[in-house]
Amino acid sequence: xxxxxxxxxxxxxxxxxxxxxxxxxxxxxxxxxxxxxxxxxxxxxxxxxxxxxxxxxxxxxxxxxxxxxxxxxxxxxxxxxxxxxxxxxxxxxxxxxxxxxxxxxxxxxxxxxxxxxxxxxxxxxxxxxxxxxxxxxxxxxxxxxxxxxxxxxxxxxxxxxxxxxxxxxxxxxxxxxxxxxxxxxxxxxxxxxxxxxxxxxxxxxxxxxxxxxxxxxxxxxxxxxxxxxxxxxxxxxxxxxxxxxxxxxxxxxxxxxxxxxxxxxxxxxxxxxxxxxxxxxxxxxxxxxxxxxxxxxxxxxxxx
Amino acid sequence: xxxxxxxxxxxxxxxxxxxxxxxxxxxxxxxxxxxxxxxxxxxxxxxxxxxxxxxxxxxxxxxxxxxxxxxxxxxxxxxxxxxxxxxxxxxxxxxxxxxxxxxxxxxxxxxxxxxxxxxxxxxxxxxxxxxxxxxxxxxxxxxxxxxxxxxxxxxxxxxxxxxxxxxxxxxxxxxxxxxxxxxxxxxxxxxxxxxxxxxxxxxxxxxxxxxxxxxxxxxxxxxxxxxxxxxxxxxxxxxxxxxxx
Numbered sequence: 001x002x003x004x005x006x007x008x009x010x011x012x013x014x015x016x017x018x019x020x021x022x023x024x025x026x027x028x029x030x031x032x033x034x035x036x037x038x039x040x041x042x043x044x045x046x047x048x049x050x051x052x053x054x055x056x057x058x059x060x061x062x063x064x065x066x067x068x069x070x071x072x073x074x075x076x077x078x079x080x081x082x083x084x085x086x087x088x089x090x091x092x093x094x095x096x097x098x099x100x101x102x103x104x105x106x107x108x109x110x111x112x113x114x115x116x117x118x119x120x121x122x123x124x125x126x127x128x129x130x131x132x133x134x135x136x137x138x139x140x141x142x143x144x145x146x147x148x149x150x151x152x153x154x155x156x157x158x159x160x161x162x163x164x165x166x167x168x169x170x171x172x173x174x175x176x177x178x179x180x181x182x183x184x185x186x187x188x189x190x191x192x193x194x195x196x197x198x199x200x201x202x203x204x205x206x207x208x209x210x211x212x213x214x215x216x217x218x219x220x221x222x223x224x225x226x227x228x229x230x231x232x233x234x235x236x237x238x239x240x241x242x243x244x245x246x247x248x249x250x251x252x253x254x255x256x257x258x259x260x261x262x263x264x265x266x267x268x269x270x271x272x273x274x275x276x277x278x279x280x281x282x283x284x285x286x287x288x289x290x291x292x293x294x295x296x297x298x299x300x301x302x303x304x
Numbered sequence: 305x306x307x308x309x310x311x312x313x314x315x316x317x318x319x320x321x322x323x324x325x326x327x328x329x330x331x332x333x334x335x336x337x338x339x340x341x342x343x344x345x346x347x348x349x350x351x352x353x354x355x356x357x358x359x360x361x362x363x364x365x366x367x368x369x370x371x372x373x374x375x376x377x378x379x380x381x382x383x384x385x386x387x388x389x390x391x392x393x394x395x396x397x398x399x400x401x402x403x404x405x406x407x408x409x410x411x412x413x414x415x416x417x418x419x420x421x422x423x424x425x426x427x428x429x430x431x432x433x434x435x436x437x438x439x440x441x442x443x444x445x446x447x448x449x450x451x452x453x454x455x456x457x458x459x460x461x462x463x464x465x466x467x468x469x470x471x472x473x474x475x476x477x478x479x480x481x482x483x484x485x486x487x488x489x490x491x492x493x494x495x496x497x498x499x500x501x502x503x504x505x506x507x508x509x510x511x512x513x514x515x516x517x518x519x520x521x522x523x524x525x526x527x528x529x530x531x532x533x534x535x536x537x538x539x540x541x542x543x544x545x546x547x548x549x
Contacts, residue, residue: 194386194415
């Protein structure tokens with residue numbers, strides 16, 4: 001039972017990270033109908049920017065940990081969002097109106113480019129960072145097995161909940177969110193209503209990259225080990241999460257992220273840790289076979 | 305029509321349009337003056353909807369000029385044209401199906417030059433009280449007639465100078481059609497709204513319009529006042545008899 005509880009906590013933490021990244025996949029799919037395979041690399045870039053920021057802050061000797069994290073979050077989100085924006089502007093927008101596979105191929109090219117770009121600039125070795133936030137609560141203890149909920153895990157979950165709640169509000173209540181949904185449902189009509197579709201798409205990439213950046217910061221802080229290749233696997237899992245939740249659905253992406261995190265944590269705990277990726281991707285296959293619209297996706301509306 | 309020498313609100317001069325390599329419009333010349341109701345009739349596939357879309361920049365007009373309110377809009381992107389005050393109620397209504405009636409109207413207000421959202425909303429609800437009752441319902445769940453009302457309401461929320469209507473009567477019950485046409489006449493009379501109307505229901509459209517154009521095979525074939533065209537033997541034979549309104 002204690003073991004179960006601990007894995008639940010670990011799984012939720014992991015799921016929060018996947019959920020934040022999955023939102024980027026699902027939003028971009030919703031608005032321009034493509035899978036942005038470079039999104040995982042955007043997350044990877046976020047974690048590198050975070051590492052660089054922490055290093056610089058460490059050199060300047062900022063003593064307050066919460067302040068340092070806040071500064072790094074803001075800087076990382078800004079820079080990573082700029083990357084996300086640039087990727088769309090350079091690699092996807094020129095291909096809009098081209099055949100359907102073109103932006104997808106471009107995305108894969110962008111992903112390879114970004115990996116190599118970071119590898120060249122930062123080296124291929126694994127980078128590690130000493131944990132900044134240590135300690136936590138002991139939830140229960142039995143027969144020497146402690147169930148702990150670390151401060152870092154609390155931070156990740158709380159931040160994710162706040163971001164997702166805020167984000168849902170933006171999408172459902174603000175003019176930007178309405179414009180975004182209008183472009184999702186009917187781009188031609190959105191343009192006829194005076195909505196600048198290109199600008200809305202740009203903003204979507206900015207927002208998605210911003211959330212991935214937060215996931216990157218959290219990864220750097222919590223797991224402490226990053227390299228130029230982490231975006232591939234994490235990106236694929238977040239993509240799986242988006243498909244599981246129903247691609248195009250925001251609450252679906254959040255739910256899917258959490259479920260994938262839990263599956264991975266429990267599989268690693270009770271079956272074989274080596275095969276946790278297999279478990280996650282088996283879900284992708286099963287969902288695609290049995291429920292292609294995902295848990296919360298809506299079936300394609302036939303356009304008249 | 306008494307405007308005489310004054311610049312028309314919309315002038316299309318020698319415009320052609322293409323879908324890929326296929327030419328859909330050629331040498332289109334027409335104008336719509338402030339306060340007029342102008343209608344465009346013609347058989348299916350004549351290019352009527354394409355012409356309305358070309359005015360909105362999608363597909364882009366080629367070979368000539370489209371001037372709105374003294375400004376050349378031929379090269380502007382669609383959303384910029386909408387923001388200058390051209391509201392389009394497109395073929396098939398194109399309601400945002402997963403948004404509520406209210407949200408659809410809010411989208412309509414995106415490019416309203418002066419913001420009086422509540423006032424405009426009251427006006428639309430006064431024209432179409434059913435929309436008020438359905439304000440929290442999703443657009444996709446409305447009936448065809450209600451969707452058409454919402455599409456017109458959405459267009460009015462932008463406070464347009466020119467209202468483009470593409471077959472507003474298509475697929476609707478006669479009673480609803482009558483209501484829609486009454487509303488078009490009403491906004492033209494009360495708000496001095498300039499209307500450019502594409503209609504398959506030629507009889508009704510010619511009765512409402514100040515002037516009309518007849519289109520065939522991507523070209524304008526004839527123009528005149530509504531009464532003139534109603535009296536024209538060729539028009540009667542081609543568009544009015546058989547398919548009566």
